[in-house]
Amino acid sequence: MSKLTDRNIPELDFNTPALLRHRKVRALKDRSATVGIAIGGCSVILAVLLICFYLLYEVMPLFSGAEVDKRAAYDLPAKEQGASLYLTTEEQTEVGMRVSESGNIIFFSTADGSVIEQVENPIDAKVTAFAVESDTSFLLGFGYEDGRVLLAKHKYIISYPDGNRQIRPVVEYPYGTDGISAGDFAIRKLALRDSEDKLTIASLGDSKSAITKLDKEVNFITEEVELTETTQALPFVPNTAEMLVSGDQRYLYVASVQGSLTEFDLRDYDDINLKAQFELTKGDAQVVSMTYLLGQSSIMVADTSGRVSQWFNVRNADNEEILTFIRDVKQPVSIENIAMEHRRKGFATLDDRGVIAIYNATSERQVINERLSDETAHLIAFSPRANALLIEDSSGIQVYHVDNEHPEVSWSSLWNQVWYEGYQEPTYTWQSSAANNDFEPKYSLMPLAFGTLKAAFYAMLMAVPLAICGAIYTAYFMAPKLRRKVKPVIELMEALPTVILGFLAGLFFAPFLEENLAAAFSILIILPVGILAFAYIWSRLPAQIRWLLPEGWQPLILIPVVVLLGWFCVAMSPVIELNFFDGNIRSWVTNDLGITFDQRNALVVGFAMGFAVIPTIFSITEDAIFSVPKALTQGSLALGATYWQTMVRVVLPTASPGIFSAVMIGMGRAVGETMIVLMATGNTPIMDFNIFEGMRTLAANLAVEVPESEVDSSHYRILFLAAFVLFIFTFVVNTIAETVRQHLRKKYGSL
CATH class of the missing domain: 1.20.5 (Single alpha-helices involved in coiled-coils or other helix-helix interfaces)
Structure with missing residues (x-):
């Protein structure tokens, strides 16, 4: 054998042009x-x-907050007629209207105060009382010293000559210009309420009071309205400050200067008696103003202590309507005047410093508190759209533009219980629209957040055990050849459109589950017990029979067992209902247990959305378990541990970061799911953890209401807030998941 010398060793050149080009290309690829x-x-x-x-x-x-901007200031239009009893504007805030002490109606331009038209009072008598039916009806009432009452209605006719808008004010007298006799005394206080079928007028003098009712009937021949007048004396209430007739004309409220409220029941004109008495004020405070909020349900009472309190009727245990204190707001000094918004549950107060405060009654939110006038201001009024505010003081009238887009939204109205009109107690309520103009939107996000968590909880309750247990068996115990077939099939389930799952859940599975409710619950007991019993029998069979099925292929023989047990539970459902639940398990749940039952409920969502979430959790968990190094399992088995001990004490701790990630990703999928919960839950925004009740989730609510909401409205922006809450919720969950995952990796990474 010849000795290898340096001259026999081949020289390798690593700097050939080809290798240099190769390294440059690889470096370029790495940098790219x-x-x-x-x-x-x-x-x-x-x-x-x-x-x-x-x-x-x-x-x-x-x-x-709100913003106010001064637009105009001028002397009182038709100043010689005296101060104003009432002040308002028309829809476009171009024409203002005031009622003077003399009873005349003056229309003026809100831009410069120039008088457009004066309408004199048609009755030649002294006006001693004045009342407004409501700001939205434009109906005014004048009481006279001779006991008559005149009703006038202002309206505005809009035309466009030569393309320019022209507004012409008109005064009508729907009940004539002669007036209605409301008593034989000089009227000092007046209240009225009008509807399609009747008119109610309450009048009070120095020592007498009366109630006048005009019933309206349409003559079928002449189609004219015929009036039937009835006048009834009332118990006199001394020192009366304000009077109100309820919106439904069932009650009369009389408030004394000292703050005592007397309620009369007007349903029986032949027997009008005092129904109840209440204390509206605290301490020595005196009543300044009492008026209705939009909708004619809530009474707003302002007093000299600076307090504005809200009251409305609430039914008690005996189904009786009781006027109940709801909430209040307070200014530090005495209130001079109060004005209601025409289309929202808002109001403004004027105190003796000239400070204007604007509130929303339901949200209890103060959006502005500014001094806009001096101490002589005595009257304020909103325009119909609440985008302008008129103030009357010693210098005349001031007009302010008001930018107050979202007063009904506050932290408390979004997340706390709110006592809404017509409700018996404070509640969490989401109801963004209704069919009437007096509707008050209810924007509590609590039912939506609760529904989101409820849907995710029931979905995860079904999906997590099945997905993780299935992944453990597939990755660790199943034959490799069978695993290569099972895993792609389960992962393929994730490709099913959720709209199809929701469609099947809502239109097929929900009715099927309602008809076979006993089977749904019996299968939760019979199926596990049946599988365990079959496994026990299989383990006791002779080895020659068991060896016919290769190791890891046992799940195949469970398929007919599961099908047979499921069919047995469905077939036995009528028998179970007949013998244990009087033939109808749904009635038993509703009547005996007191649990309401809806066909599309959380149980349906648990099955349907759990079916959608299982592939996600299964796939990630299976990969995490299968990726555990074989050396760990082989070492554990070599030391004498069983397969199960190795799985529980070695494989699962090592794969725990991946398993936890799978669960959190599955939960994120459940929280953000839209179509299944939209189609399978009934989409009702209620707060009830009952498995037989539905829910509405944040995602489903966005899908339903965003296309129909008005751009830049409170509803529109609150829907974006719901999306932001969902975004934050997902971010927090993912952050917690990553933190826990890193902790698990550090803890079990050394195994």
Whole structure:
């Protein structure tokens, strides 16, 4: 054998042109990949941040305060007629209207105060009382010293000559210009309420009071409205400050200066008696104003202590309506006047410093508190759209533009219980629309957040055990050849459109489950017990029979067992209902247990959405378990541990970060699911953990209401807030998941 010398060793040249080019190309690829991955990662982060900032951009105006801007100031129009009893504007805030002390109606331009038209009172008598039916009806009442009441209605006719808008004010007298006899005394206080079928007038003098009712009937021949007048004396209430007739004309409220409220029941005109008495004020405070909020349900009472309290009828245990104190707001000094918004549950107060405060009654939110006049201000009024505010003081009239878009939104109205009109107690309620104009939107996000968590809980309750246990068996115990067939099939389930799953759940599975409710619960007991019994029998069979099925292929023989047990439970469902639940398990659940039952409920969602979530959890968990190094399992088995001990004490702890990630990703999928919960839950925003009740989730609510919401409205922005809440919830869950996953990796990474 010849000795190898240095001259016999082949020389390798690593700097040939080809190798140099190869290294340059590889370095270029590495740098390109690094830059591309960095750009991609930064782009994803930037996209998420942009989504977050856009949601915040749409949400932030909800919590901004109101702004006022002075537009005009001028002397009192037709100043010689005296101070104003009432002040308002028409829809466009171009024509203002005031009622003077003499009873004349003056229309003026809100831009410069020039008088457009004066309408004199048709009755030649002294006006001793004045009342407004409501700001939205435009119906005014004048009481006279001879006991008559004149009703006048102002309206505005809009035309467009030569393309320019022209507004012409008109005053009508729907009940004639002679007036209605409401008593044989000089009227000092007046209240009225009008509807399609009757008119109610309450009048009070120095020592007498009366109630007058005019019933309206349409003559079918002449189609004229015929009036039937009835006048009834009322118990006199001394020192009366304000009177109100309820919106449904069932009650009369008389408030004394000292704050005592007397309630009369008007349903029986032949026997009008005092129904109840209440104390509206605290301490020595005196009543300044009492008027109805929009909708004619809530009475707002302002007093000299600076307090404005809200009251409305609530039914008690005996189904009787009781006037109940609901909430209040307070200014530090005495209130001079109060004005109601025409289309929202808002109001403004004027105190003796000239400070204007604007509130929303339901949200209890103060959106502005500014001094806009001096101490001589005595009257304020909103325009119909609440975008302008008129103030009358010693200098005349001041007109302010008001930018107050979202007063009904506050932290308490979104997340706390709110006592809404017509409700027996404070509640969490989401109801964004209704069929009537007096409707008050209810924007509590609690039912939606609760529904989201409820749907996710029941879905995970079904999906997690099945997915994780299935993944454990597939990755660790199943034959490799069978595993290569089972895993793709389960992962293929994830490709099923959720709209199809929701469709099947809502239209097929929900009715089927309702008809076979006993089978649904019996299968939860019979199926596990049956499988365990079959496994026990299989283990006791002779080895020659068991060896006919290769190791790891046992799940195949469970398929007919599961099918047979399921068929048995469905077939026995009528028998179980007949013998244990009087033939109808749904009636038993409703009547005997007191649990309401809806066909589309959380149980249906648990099955349907659990079916959609299982492939996600299964696939990630199976990969995590299968990726555990074989050396760990082989070492454990070599030391004498059983397969089960190895799985529980070695494989699962090592794979726990991946399993936990699978569960959290599955939960994120369940929280963000839209179509299944939309189609299979009934979509009712209620807060009830009952498995037989439905729910509405944040995602489903967005899908339903975003297309129909008015852009930039409170409803529109609150829906964006719901999206932001869902975004934050997902971010928090993922952050917690990553923290726990890293902790598990550190703890079990040394195994």
